[in-house]
Structure formats: structure tokens, C-alpha cells
Amino acid sequence: MLKMMTFFQGPPGQRPVPGTLDFLGSPPKPRSPSEAESEASMLEASSEDLVPPPDAGTAPDKEEEQAAKKKRPKGLATMFSVFTKGKKKKGQPSSAEPEAEPQARPGLEGRLPSGRLGSPAAPGPGSRLGPRGGRGQARRAPRAPMCPPWELGGRGRALLRLSPSLRVCAEGGWRRHGFLGRSGGAQGGAGARTAGGSPAAGADGRSETESAFLHMGRTMKEDLEAVAERLKPVFPAEFGVVAAYAESYHEHFAAHLGALVQFELCERDVYMLLVWVQNFYPNDILNSPKLAGELQGLRLGSLLPAPQIRLLEATFLSNEVANVKELMSRALELESQRWAQDVAPQRLDGRCHSELAIDIMQIVSQGQTKAETITPDLGLQTQKVLLVELAEFLRSYQASFAEFLERGRQLRNYRANVIANINNCPSFRTSVEQKWQTLQDPPSRLLDPLSELKSQGFDALLQSLFSDLKPLFKRFTQTRWAAPEQTLEEIVGTVLTRLPEFSELQDCLREELMEVIHLHLVKEYIVRLSKRRLVLKTAEQQQQLARHVLANAEVIQRVCTQHGSSATWLHPALPTLAEIIRLQDPSAIKIEVAMYATCYPDFSKSHLSAILAIKGNLPSSEAKSIRNILDVHTAAQEPSRSLFSLINAG
Structure with missing residues (x-):
């Protein structure tokens, strides 16, 4: 774990910064023996002792002066020797030549x-001073x-x-x-x-x-x-x-x-x-x-003067940005070395854990905190600059992770390190959203590399599962949809068997992973329906297939929801297609297609043509009329989520 602390850390507004000018809470300087002796003698002094002695104001003796020179600091700190030199004005006596002092009245x-x-x-009480x-x-x-x-x-x-x-x-x-x-x-x-x-x-x-x-x-x-x-x-x-x-x-x-x-x-x-x-x-x-x-x-x-302060602030900001960049780069380099050396990640509460997100956000936070201890305005200015640097770091992080995904597949701790880095994403996101939630322009673009990193990580973890599911989905078309319930049962069983492999993901990420699996199951099912290999010429055959599709849709939805998927937007995908297959009235089919295009704007004419091809009793002119419905609805909005854009129809 990389622990990097920048100079003079402390929360904004807390003064003084620990370890620097903490003079408010510091104890008074202990008196030397000579000072104590002087004060003791003063308690015994008479009023005549208060008359200034004739030799008062003389310069220090040579020995003291030489000793002071030996202790004089070197380098920049020699400027503080200015404190010991008075600026003599015209007509003003030097420290070695004291001015005449007035005589007290007899x-x-x-x-x-x-x-x-x-x-x-x-x-005090009773005094007459x-x-x-x-x-x-x-x-x-x-x-x-x-x-x-x-x-x-x-x-x-x-x-x-x-x-x-x-x-x-x-x-x-x-x-x-x-x-x-x-x-x-x-x-x-x-x-x-x-x-x-x-x-x-x-x-x-x-x-x-x-x-x-x-x-x-x-x-x-x-x-x-x-x-x-x-x-x-x-x-x-x-x-x-x-x-x-x-x-x-x-x-x-x-x-x-x-x-x-x-x-x-x-x-x-x-x-x-x-x-x-x-x-x-x-x-x-x-x-x-x-x-x-x-x-x-x-x-x-x-x-x-203000110009000098602005120059110093610019220098400070430049220094701080350079330091933050160097520290973040070093942190990523150390993390990448751990991946390449096949070092197993830490486990924290049964989850694969990486300190990278904690280190990076601490580096950025401390840089801003230092600026805020100077002025709030400089803290805000520094915040904006460090946001840019953080965005650049996240892009570098995502690129390094993508390279590891490609080259590290044969490593023993490959999956564990993939999970650990996916687990970094919520930590980064939470820190960014909490720290910069007051900005007028939320830094959503800054989080894009994290979304890409998480998506690539999920793909790497699910690659083996999806490979195992592929031949099972092919069985739908190979058997011309005979006994689709048994085929789907094997598909779901395979998914449930592999879910423990993802137990070291954080809970919220495991739910997101289940949404990816949910999407994959729905997408692959639609792919099988769109292969144009099944043509049913009677209404009864079409209604029987519709019942199978609807039953399978309910199983997929139930299993995925029970294991954490909150992708409710996928629920109408298969049932509505089943309804289009079941209906015989072209006008009723048009209504269903129009509603479907509203839910899934990426549902295109080619996808609709592949589904309508199942209906062997539908005249081509009616099929064309139904497809024209999409000319209106597909241009109405852009899809917020992709489903049919992931499917090559035909």
C-alpha cells in the first residue's frame, strides 16, 4: 500500500497546520536561569534602582557578538538576520551610542x-498606580x-x-x-x-x-x-x-x-x-x-503587495500540480508492477482490495487542502486544476488496466487482480462525487474512464461463462425450438453454478455484474429468434411459440432479479416480442410495434423484419405496412441503453 503524505496536511480552515506555525497552543518559552535571577533581584529592588544606569543601551560585548555570528543560519534563512539589524534614521543614535535620557524630577x-x-x-484592589x-x-x-x-x-x-x-x-x-x-x-x-x-x-x-x-x-x-x-x-x-x-x-x-x-x-x-x-x-x-x-x-x-502574492500563488499551484502528478504516476506504476509480478491482492472483509483509489484520492485531497490553508479562493482554483490532472490519471489507469487484461490472462492471480481493480471504481466515484458535488458542472466526464474500466473488467470475468452458454443458446434453433423449457433450464443452471466466482466483488458491483448477465441472456435469446430459420404458417403454431417465449422470459427475469439484477428496463423485451408473434390482426401488431419502439429506440426495421419472418401467414404488403411504423418512432429519441444495437439481425 502506497502511503504518500504531502507537506503540511490538514483539513480546510483548521489553523494552525500541525507541525508548522502551531504557536497558538504552544507553551511559553521556559525562562533561563539568568532571567529567573534577574526577576528575583527585581523583587528586592528599591525605587532608586529604576533610574536608568549611565551605561544602559551599550552594544553587546564582542564575545556575544561573535557567538551570534556563529549561530547565524545559512542560505535563505540568513534573511532573518535582518531582524537583528536596526535601520538607523537621520539624527537617531545607534545602539552603541544611546541617546540622552531625561532626568526625573527631584x-x-x-x-x-x-x-x-x-x-x-x-x-489591583487598593493600588494607586x-x-x-x-x-x-x-x-x-x-x-x-x-x-x-x-x-x-x-x-x-x-x-x-x-x-x-x-x-x-x-x-x-x-x-x-x-x-x-x-x-x-x-x-x-x-x-x-x-x-x-x-x-x-x-x-x-x-x-x-x-x-x-x-x-x-x-x-x-x-x-x-x-x-x-x-x-x-x-x-x-x-x-x-x-x-x-x-x-x-x-x-x-x-x-x-x-x-x-x-x-x-x-x-x-x-x-x-x-x-x-x-x-x-x-x-x-x-x-x-x-x-x-x-x-x-x-x-x-x-x-x-497583491502582484507579489499572485506570483507566489502561481508558483505554489505549479509546484503542487507537479507534485500531485508525480505521486499519482508513482502510485499507478507500483500498482501495475504488482499485476505484472502476479502478486495477489489484499482481502478485506472477503473482498479483493486495492489501495490505489485511497492513495490517489488522498494525494488529490491533500493538494487541495494545502491550498485551502492559504485561502479558500486558492483552494477552489487548485481544485479545478487538480480535477484535470485526476481525469488524466484515470485515463492512464484505464489504459494500463486494459493492457493488463490483454497480457495477464495466464497469471494465477489474474481474476483476483481484475476484481480488485473493479472494486476500486465505487471508491473513486464516491470520493469524486462527494468532494466536488458543489461544482456547477459535475465532473461526469471525469468518471468515463472508470465506466470503461469496469466494463472491460466485467467482460474479462464473464468471458468464460458466456463461452459456455453459447452452444446452449444455439440449441434453440438447432432443434427448431423443440422443448425450449429444458434448454433454458440448462442455461440458467450454468449461470447459477458460476455465480460464486464473483463473490469477491463488492455487493453493488456484483449486482451490476448480474445486470450484465441479465442483458446477455435476453440479447442471446432475441438473437436466436431473429435467425429466420423458423417459419410458422399457422396461427396455432405462432401462439404456441409465443407461450414458450413468454414462459422463458419469466424464468430469466425471476432468476436474474433474485440474484441482484435491477435491470427492469429489460422486462418487456421478450414478452412484447411474444405478443407480436401471437397477434394476427395487422392493426394490433402495429400498436405493439409502436409501443416497443418507444421502449427500445434501437429496434430497427431489420430486427422487426426478422421477427415478422416467423409469421409465415403474414402477407408481404402487411409486413411492409407494419415496418413503416418505425419510420416515425425510431427518429423520436436516442436509446439511453443498448439492446438491439448489440444484435445483428438476420
Whole structure:
């Protein structure tokens, strides 16, 4: 059994895809010993400790810088080193040259709380934390956001107008968490937060780029939630602290992705970029439960321009189609090898079983699911393209099966493999009809190769039975229809004896096979009546033959129906011919012929002439008049099923 799983499988609409950006349900990153020690020291810090130290904001020492260079990822993932480089603006100090910090008013330190202010919490019961500071409860600070609000550009510069007490309070908290001085501005701060500690490719199977995206998504989501929960309460609402941080992250990511897509991306990275830009970022971050309300009305736009997204989607679609074609071709090749090597198929619940249909539909379904995890529209577009590829595969499958039917007749497991492949047809049909039932144009043409495959398989299975029945049907004309009941009894007995050979077909297919047998019995019986070897000149002889035909028709119908045939359209075929043989009035015969042509539009004048030839007492002029009835009725409709078109009259 071929088991092929495409990258990032998952049902449509389920976010995040397991194994990729599953940051919503991921546990928080464990604190390092240094972080724990820092937080412990903060609990003992006095208010004077919140005054920024003079050496704050200096660049990392050389040893740390060298260690960071050694860990820098190679290849496409080196683009994520952009996160660690701030974009210096004119007049803005670098990370190695911190800007001068405002001095607190005399006596402010004595009024600051000695608890933790790294991530200010909303005032608790009895607390008095306000614009001028106050004493609040010590609380564990979450992972703090990327950089202080006064480095965030437009809105951040407005925060410089804050009262000195509030600025010193917040700035002290930021410095205690080490964020002042390690970034050179909004972009540099976002980069430092998202790239710091970004994991490289690991044992979990993620590439460096995927790991970086995972880190980036977690960091942004956690940081924005921390800003909304901890910082927002200590700033006036008009400053829009959460929006300022969201805009900073968005600008940084957009710039980074714009540079990233200039590289020649591998398939996994193309998919990851599209999932991030089109799904996870807008839905799982910006529209997450904790942030949706905060960012409502903030029009950040897309991380990539529309033309670039369309180009990436076209690349993804091309890659996916190529992968699906290759996987389906490989699946068929492996299946064909099993036939040629005379490997017996599996048995499942007493039926011959093949995994081919399951494998193929899984391949196609996973290809569409991947596209749907990006956007529903891309999923629909991919669906239509994959339908074309599936139709092409089914044609190849039918051609390979036909070749096996021709070449594999002497193989020991020939019949079992034929049955196994016929059993594939309902699985294919059900999957196609269920998966694409919403399309305006049902893919009926797609299923035509399956109908042909099933028909060829039935012919192969029934060839031996029909060969055994042929001499029995000849006996009707050889004996000039003497004792037709005994002849038909032998025919039916032969059929019933061979039915167990088809027990490994699925029930629905066994019923269809019985319909084929039913059709064969009716067709061969009509062939014998049309041989023009029996001419009955008296009405009594004609009525006696009609009774035999009618009795035989009832036996055929009963036996076939009892064993699963639902071919009710065949029921009038023999009884109506018996009535035409029995009737003597030309006008009554015309009525029966007209009704018969309605049921079987492929009933032609040549077929009617062969039946009328039995009536030796019918004048030729009357026979011609009866045949002319078909000039009207045969042109009225096309036959939906073939009966007389399978019979050569005369």
C-alpha cells in the first residue's frame, strides 16, 4: 500500500497546520536561569534602582557578538538576520551610542513603588498606580515587548510629551527587562525581538525558514498581548500604545518579507510565506481573541503587495500540480508492477482490495487542502486544476488496466487482480462525487474512464461463462425450438453454478455484474429468434411459440432479479416480442410495434423484419405496412441503453 503524505496536511480552515506555525497552543518559552535571577533581584529592588544606569543601551560585548555570528543560519534563512539589524534614521543614535535620557524630577524616586514595573499591570484592589506613579502590587511580568514606545516613530514620539514621572516609571521598567539599548529603533527593536533566540532547523523536521517564522509568529503574538494587557493601562488612551506596536511589527515584517521574496524560494518556503501572509498573520495574530478588539479599525494591509502574492500563488499551484502528478504516476506504476509480478491482492472483509483509489484520492485531497490553508479562493482554483490532472490519471489507469487484461490472462492471480481493480471504481466515484458535488458542472466526464474500466473488467470475468452458454443458446434453433423449457433450464443452471466466482466483488458491483448477465441472456435469446430459420404458417403454431417465449422470459427475469439484477428496463423485451408473434390482426401488431419502439429506440426495421419472418401467414404488403411504423418512432429519441444495437439481425 502506497502511503504518500504531502507537506503540511490538514483539513480546510483548521489553523494552525500541525507541525508548522502551531504557536497558538504552544507553551511559553521556559525562562533561563539568568532571567529567573534577574526577576528575583527585581523583587528586592528599591525605587532608586529604576533610574536608568549611565551605561544602559551599550552594544553587546564582542564575545556575544561573535557567538551570534556563529549561530547565524545559512542560505535563505540568513534573511532573518535582518531582524537583528536596526535601520538607523537621520539624527537617531545607534545602539552603541544611546541617546540622552531625561532626568526625573527631584524626589520622584522616593515616590516610586519598589515592586516590579517591567510590565505594568492594571491597578489591583487598593493600588494607586496612576499617571504620577504610586504603589502597586508586585506581579510576575510577562515576556516584554520589543522596544519602548518612545522609539516607535509617529505615535512613539508623541509619548515623549508624557509627564516625567510616567516616563521614568515606564522607562525604568523597560530598562530592567533589558530592552533599552539593544535596539536602534522600531525596526531594529522588532528585529531583535523576533530574531533573538530564533531556532535553526531541528529534529522536528522544520527548515530554518519555517523555524524562524514560527518564532516570529509566537514573539509578535505574545508581545502584542503583553502590551495590551500590561502597558496599555499606564498610558493615556489617545496614544494608542497597542496600535503603535502593531504598526511597528507590521512595517518590519513587510520590509523583511519584501526582501525575502527576491530570493529563489524552495517549495516549502513558498508555501510557508503564503500561509503566513494570507492566513496565520491576519487570522491567528491580528484577529486573535485577545487582539481583535485592540486592533479593530487599524488598517495594516497585507504584508506583501497583491502582484507579489499572485506570483507566489502561481508558483505554489505549479509546484503542487507537479507534485500531485508525480505521486499519482508513482502510485499507478507500483500498482501495475504488482499485476505484472502476479502478486495477489489484499482481502478485506472477503473482498479483493486495492489501495490505489485511497492513495490517489488522498494525494488529490491533500493538494487541495494545502491550498485551502492559504485561502479558500486558492483552494477552489487548485481544485479545478487538480480535477484535470485526476481525469488524466484515470485515463492512464484505464489504459494500463486494459493492457493488463490483454497480457495477464495466464497469471494465477489474474481474476483476483481484475476484481480488485473493479472494486476500486465505487471508491473513486464516491470520493469524486462527494468532494466536488458543489461544482456547477459535475465532473461526469471525469468518471468515463472508470465506466470503461469496469466494463472491460466485467467482460474479462464473464468471458468464460458466456463461452459456455453459447452452444446452449444455439440449441434453440438447432432443434427448431423443440422443448425450449429444458434448454433454458440448462442455461440458467450454468449461470447459477458460476455465480460464486464473483463473490469477491463488492455487493453493488456484483449486482451490476448480474445486470450484465441479465442483458446477455435476453440479447442471446432475441438473437436466436431473429435467425429466420423458423417459419410458422399457422396461427396455432405462432401462439404456441409465443407461450414458450413468454414462459422463458419469466424464468430469466425471476432468476436474474433474485440474484441482484435491477435491470427492469429489460422486462418487456421478450414478452412484447411474444405478443407480436401471437397477434394476427395487422392493426394490433402495429400498436405493439409502436409501443416497443418507444421502449427500445434501437429496434430497427431489420430486427422487426426478422421477427415478422416467423409469421409465415403474414402477407408481404402487411409486413411492409407494419415496418413503416418505425419510420416515425425510431427518429423520436436516442436509446439511453443498448439492446438491439448489440444484435445483428438476420
